[in-house]
Structure formats: structure tokens, C-alpha cells
Amino acid sequence: xxxxxxxxxxxxxxxxxxxxxxxxxxxxxxxxxxxxxxxxxxxxxxxxxxxxxxxxxxxxxxxxxxxxxxxxxxxxxxxxxxxxxxxxxxxxxxxxxxxxxxxxxxxxxxxxxxxxxxxxxxxxxxxxxxxxxxxxxxxxxxxxxxxxxxxxxxxxxxxxxxxxxxxxxxxxxxxxxxxxxxxxxxxxxxxxxxxxxxxxxxxxxxxxxxxxxxxxxxxxxxxxxxxxxxxxxxxxxxxxxxxxxxxxxxxxxxxxxxxxxxxxxxxxxxxxxxxxxxxxxxxxxxxxxxxxxxxxxxxxxxxxxxxxxxxxxxxxxxxxxxxxxxxxxxxxxxxxxxxxxxxxxxxxxxxxxxxxxxxxxxxxxxxxxxxxxxxxxxxxxxxxxxxxxxxxxx
Numbered sequence: 001x002x003x004x005x006x007x008x009x010x011x012x013x014x015x016x017x018x019x020x021x022x023x024x025x026x027x028x029x030x031x032x033x034x035x036x037x038x039x040x041x042x043x044x045x046x047x048x049x050x051x052x053x054x055x056x057x058x059x060x061x062x063x064x065x066x067x068x069x070x071x072x073x074x075x076x077x078x079x080x081x082x083x084x085x086x087x088x089x090x091x092x093x094x095x096x097x098x099x100x101x102x103x104x105x106x107x108x109x110x111x112x113x114x115x116x117x118x119x120x121x122x123x124x125x126x127x128x129x130x131x132x133x134x135x136x137x138x139x140x141x142x143x144x145x146x147x148x149x150x151x152x153x154x155x156x157x158x159x160x161x162x163x164x165x166x167x168x169x170x171x172x173x174x175x176x177x178x179x180x181x182x183x184x185x186x187x188x189x190x191x192x193x194x195x196x197x198x199x200x201x202x203x204x205x206x207x208x209x210x211x212x213x214x215x216x217x218x219x220x221x222x223x224x225x226x227x228x229x230x231x232x233x234x235x236x237x238x239x240x241x242x243x244x245x246x247x248x249x250x251x252x253x254x255x256x257x258x259x260x261x262x263x264x265x266x267x268x269x270x271x272x273x274x275x276x277x278x279x280x281x282x283x284x285x286x287x288x289x290x291x292x293x294x295x296x297x298x299x300x301x302x303x304x305x306x307x308x309x310x311x312x313x314x315x316x317x318x319x320x321x322x323x324x325x326x327x328x329x330x331x332x333x334x335x336x337x338x339x340x341x342x343x344x345x346x347x348x349x350x351x352x353x354x355x356x357x358x359x360x361x362x363x364x365x366x367x368x369x370x371x372x373x374x375x376x377x378x379x380x381x382x383x384x385x386x387x388x389x390x391x392x393x394x
Contacts, residue, residue, distance in 0.1 A: 002375045007356040008387045019363045024370045028288040031076045035294050036264055036271070037251065038286065039078040039116065040279035041085035042069055043327050044092060044100065048341040058091055058343035060100070066107050068336050073113035075287035077279065079104065080154060081117040084195060085277040087324055089159065091344030094123040098145060105149045116187060119143045120156035126163035126198065132170055135161045139178045143186075153186040154230070154275075155179075159198040168204030168214040175218045185227035187253060187275070190215060192233040194320040208233065212242055223247040230255045230275045234320070236263055243270055257316045257323070261305035265298065277323060278312045281330035282367045311361040314354075322349040326358055333362065333377050334369040340381060352385040 003022050006014040045068065050059025069079050081104045082088055082097040092100070101117045108115040121138035124130065135158060146153050161174055179186070190211075193200040203211035219226055229246070231239050232255030240263070243252040254263040254272035263272040279286045285304050292300040315326035325346055332340040340347055350358075359378055368374045379389060 002372055005359075005375050005378060006382075006387070006389050007359065008352060008382065008385070010353060014387060017360060019368075019371050019375070021363050021366050021368055021371045025284050025366070025368070028075055028284060028291060030074055031291055031294070033076055033290045033294060036290060037078065037253070037273040038076075038279065038290050039080040039114075039253070039273075039275040040072050040283055040286070041080040041083040041275065041277045042072060042280055043324060043331060044086045044343065045328075045331070045337045046341050046343045048339055054341075055091075055344050058096065060096060060343070061337070062103060064337050065100070066103060068331065069104055069107055069113070070111065071336065072280075072283055073108070073111050075283055076290070077283060077287060078114035078116070079108065080275055081105075081115055081151070083118045083154065083156070083189075083277075084191065084321075085280055085324060085327060087343055087346060088118060088120070088156070089122045089196070090321065090324070091342070091346060094120075094142065097122075101146060101151060102149050105151045109150070116152035116154050117146045117149070118154045118156045118189070119146050121158040121160040124160040126159045128163050130160055130164040132161075132164065132174060135164065136174055136177050139174065140181065143178060143182060147183050152184065152227075153182060154189055155186050156189050157191045157196070157199050157202055159196070162199050162202055165204060171203050171214060172218055176222065179218075179222040179225040182225055185225055187227050188215070188219070188229045189255070190229065190231050190233065191255075194234060194318070195232055196321060208235070208238055212238070216242070216245055219250055220247060223249055226250050228253045228273065228275075232256070234258050234316070239263060239272065240267075243272060257312050258309070260312070261302055261309065264293070264305075265302065277327065278308070278315065281315065281327050281362075282308045282311070282365065284369070285365065285367050308365040308367065311358070311365040311367070314358055314361050322346075325349045326354075329355060329358060330362060330367070333359070333374040334367075335373060335377070352382070352387065355381060 003019040045061040045064035047059040047061040051057045119142040203214040205211040228251030230253040236259035252272045253275035257278040289301045289304040316323045
């Protein structure tokens with residue numbers, strides 16, 4: 001069985017890489033995590049034969065997409081559906097997201113899986129001349145659809161609101177209108193501009209601390225309608241600062257794909273739950289670590305998650321919004337889909353050198369389901385880029 005491969009250097013030469021992981025990963029036993037809530041934001045699998053224009057009219061492989069959600073539930077994970085990890089607003093539009101949410105909710109019910117789905121305003125084209133009421137109406141449409149489908153709501157940030165809001169009060173008005181109507185508590189989502197440059201100045205402020213004050217006012221006024229807040233700012237100190245000021249009934253969900261081990265572990269004043277894109281590609285390691293945390297073994301928890309951080313930092317390197325490419329690449333290497341293609345052609349967003357380093361780091365993080373098979377799936381990707389294996393490796 002091959003456990004080595006030739007990978008490219010920047011100068012076009014290759015180097016011999018010997019994998020550190022040689023055994024197939026055991027799948028953690030399914031369990032409901034007790035100490036933390038753990039959502040994995042899940043990717044979608046494209047159907048490369050389903051459309052002649054995958055950018056304008058992407059096709060989704062529903063069988064493979066649902067199969068991956070079942071895989072996450074089998075590990076004890078909750079699924080955060082139709083979020084940015086699923087290329088929401090970057091290939092996956094609301095028209096596709098509706099079917100994705102409906103199908104996922106049905107599948108979740110069939111196995112007792114936990115699911116929450118993203119509601120936004122992405123069926124609107126951002127326009128500074130748009131009215132605030134148009135944004136409210138758009139949010140209402142999506143929230144109503146998701147609630148009718150039987151899913152909890154994750155209230156996503158709105159590009160349309162960012163484009164037309166004139167003040168922090170506009171954000172407080174819009175969110176207040178929606179929160180007054182929801183039938184069960186929702187999860188709010190603060191997505192930083194590193195994930196979506198269109199969300200710069202969200203909450204009516206460029207300054208993060210001032211923006212946080214606006215969001216805290218919204219949460220305090222509507223705490224009975226808010227289960228939690230997910231922060232994706234890649235700044236652990238900002239998250240901790242806000243976490244310590246939340247009402248007792250409101251959970252902090254970390255969206256920090258750089259600092260998640262320490263934030264989930266927490267400190268003497270509290271901890272964060274998880275709603276993470278990185279929990280898609282590292283799902284087995286994350287599930288096993290969450291079980292260790294439940295058993296009170298902090299050292300094992302940290303050991304398993306800490307070794308995945310270099311991989312996460314590589315996948316989420318700038319431009320951060322291209323991280324979905326790394327998520328899908330690992331799904332391909334791990335046999336969760338038969339090809340490395342993405343909706344909107346997003347597989348082109350990273351270089352072959354990026355994928356070579358990702359392969360190394362995935363091995364070192366021990367997240368390759370079957371290392372020998374991953375080697376074989378890596379070779380055609382390299383060959384397509386003109387990187388050939390210089391000899392038969394045994």
C-alpha cells in the first residue's frame with residue numbers, strides 16, 4: 001500500500017513526502033455531545049454532468065450531498081445547513097438553498113439529527129437605493145420558509161442590508177422586526193468581512209468594538225428569541241470579550257476557524273459552543289475530541305484538536321472566502337465524493353501548491369480516512385497540473 005507521494009515545490013521540482021498516518025481512521029461511535037453543542041457547517045457536492053454552465057446554473061448531486069449529512073449525524077454532529085460553507089451567495093443561491101434545506105430537514109428527521117438552516121436576503125441584489133422594508137420582507141420570506149420546513153433558523157448577515165443601511169439604528173430595526181416574529185429562538189450570525197468583503201461595516205460600524213455594542217443591544221432586547229450568537233471574526237479575544245457579556249440564556253457559538261480549541265475549552269468565566277466550517281473536513285477528529293471533552297479528558301481533547309489547527313489555518317488563509325475549496329478537496333480525498341469539482345467552478349480558487357501543502361497538513365492532523373486511498377486520489381490532481389510521479393513508490 002502506498003503511503004508516500006511526490007509533491008511539487010514552487011520552482012516546479014518535486015519532493016518525496018512520506019505520510020505519518022498509515023492506518024485508516026476509526027470512526028467515533030455516535031453519541032450526543034453533552035458538554036457542548038457542535039454544529040458542522042456542511043458543504044454541497046456538485047453534479048459535474050448536470051449542467052452545461054456550472055457557474056450560472058449549478059447542479060447539485062443530491063444523493064452525495066445528503067449522504068455527507070448522514071455521515072456528520074453518524075458522528076454525533078449537528079448540521080448547519082445552507083451556510084457560507086455550502087457556498088451560499090457564492091454559487092449557491094436562495095433558489096438552490098430552498099431545496100437543500102427541505103431535503104436536509106427530511107433526512108434529519110429520518111435519523112433524529114439536529115439541524116439549523118441559514119436565512120438571509122440573498123435573493124435580493126444589493127443596492128444602496130434599496131429600502132429597509134425590502135430587506136425586512138426578504139428576511140421574512142426566508143425565515144418563514146425555513147420554519148415551515150421544520151428547521152431551526154440561523155439568521156445570516158445580509159449583503160443587501162449592508163449596502164443600504166445608513167446607521168446602526170437600521171440594523172436594530174431590521175433585526176428587531178424579524179426577531180419579534182420568529183416562532184422559536186434563532187442563532188444570529190456575525191460574519192466578518194474576511195469571509196465576505198461585502199459585509200464590511202456590518203452593524204453600522206467599521207470599528208469592531210462599536211459594532212459589538214450594537215449587536216449586544218439587539219441581543220439584550222430580544223434575548224428570549226435568541227438561542228445563541230455565532231461570531232466569525234477570527235479574533236479570539238473579541239469573541240471572549242463578547243461571550244462574557246452575553247445574557248445567561250444566550251450561547252456563544254464560535255465561528256473562529258483559527259482558535260477553536262481554546263475557545264471551546266473555555267476558561268473560568270465560560271466557554272463557546274461550536275458552529276464551524278472546519279468541522280466539516282475534520283469531522284471525525286472533532287467528534288472524537290468532543291467525546292473526550294464529555295468524559296472530562298481535556299488533554300486528549302486539546303491534543304486531537306490542536307493538531308488540526310495548522311490545517312485549518314492553511315484552509316482559511318487569505319483570501320479567506322476561498323476556504324470552501326479546501327473543504328471540498330478534503331471531502332474528495334476522503335472518498336465522500338468521486339470528483340473534485342465545485343459549483344461555480346470554485347475548485348480553481350486555490351493553487352496546486354496550496355493543495356500539496358493541504359495534503360501534508362491533513363496527514364499530520366490525522367484526518368485522512370484512508371491514507372493509501374488519499375494518495376491515489378491525490379495523484380490525478382497533481383498530474384492534471386503537470387506534476388508526475390517520478391518513480392513507482394512502494
